[in-house]
Amino acid sequence: MSDSPPTRKGQLALDFKSATLYALRVVLHSHETADLIAALDQRMRDAGSFFENEPVVIDATQVNQPVDWDALVQALVTHRLHPVGVVAHEGNLESAKSCGLVAVDLANPAPRPTSTPVADKDVPVVAPPTENQSPSSAAPEKAAADPAIAEIAPAAMVINRQLRSGQRIYARNTDLIVIGVVSQGAEIIADGNIHVYGPLRGKAMAGARGDTSARIFTTQLDPELLAIAGVYRVIETRLDSTLLNQPTIVQLDGDQLKITALGK
Numbered sequence: 001m002s003d004s005p006p007t008r009k010g011q012l013a014l015d016f017k018s019a020t021l022y023a024l025r026v027v028l029h030s031h032e033t034a035d036l037i038a039a040l041d042q043r044m045r046d047a048g049s050f051f052e053n054e055p056v057v058i059d060a061t062q063v064n065q066p067v068d069w070d071a072l073v074q075a076l077v078t079h080r081l082h083p084v085g086v087v088a089h090e091g092n093l094e095s096a097k098s099c100g101l102v103a104v105d106l107a108n109p110a111p112r113p114t115s116t117p118v119a120d121k122d123v124p125v126v127a128p129p130t131e132n133q134s135p136s137s138a139a140p141e142k143a144a145a146d147p148a149i150a151e152i153a154p155a156a157m158v159i160n161r162q163l164r165s166g167q168r169i170y171a172r173n174t175d176l177i178v179i180g181v182v183s184q185g186a187e188i189i190a191d192g193n194i195h196v197y198g199p200l201r202g203k204a205m206a207g208a209r210g211d212t213s214a215r216i217f218t219t220q221l222d223p224e225l226l227a228i229a230g231v232y233r234v235i236e237t238r239l240d241s242t243l244l245n246q247p248t249i250v251q252l253d254g255d256q257l258k259i260t261a262l263g264k
Helices: 033-047 069-078 090-098
Strands: 024-027 055-059 082-087 157-159 168-171 176-179 187-190 194-200 203-206 216-221 225-228 231-234 248-253 256-261
Touching: 033 069, 033 231, 055 069, 069 082, 069 090, 082 090, 157 168, 168 176, 176 187, 187 194, 194 203, 203 216, 225 248, 225 256, 231 256
Parallel strands: 024 055, 055 082, 157 176, 168 187, 176 194, 187 203, 194 216, 203 225
Antiparallel strands: 216 248, 225 231, 248 256
């Protein structure tokens, strides 16, 4: 006899609901097992514990030769990465599925709209009423909705506290603003830009879904790891004195991260 509590009358014991999973994409550039394992070892050594225990989707769309999926999956698991799906063509896809991987669709996210300054003529003017004018008559008329105007982007996520070791914050489809210390061992991730008004001592990844125009701003730079659109840099040695604990901006310059002191 079951001791589990009874469900309400007519209620099923489970439901299906939609969910969005954040996962790393491991892109294969070779089918050679030794080369893949060596590259994986190097990447994980460079990243420290940043990617540990993350779900992974393997992207083999650039590889036409057969991949040893059993060896690759075992290598990922050894590094505490958890393969949950695969993107591949024909034979590689079928062999991956036979190893228990699920075919997934990596639809490219819509690019974030580029923000540009509004023309002077379109800037609303809010002026105090004159002596002979009531406040209500001074208010500007509400313009009719323009169907051509794009949907308003989500507001930036604002975190107004210290982030301690082990804490992780992800700002999906928007920018992340942290007012406080990002301690060593803390992780901040955003699809857009990252702003840290305080010491950045942990790990920061902007442009998490591939936005190469994303940037990282901080008033005090002393990080463990920096990344933009998948291009990352592990800070193993102390930064130059012109950058360490200084206000800085981090951005992509080709396929390299460029760190610039603000006001220099």
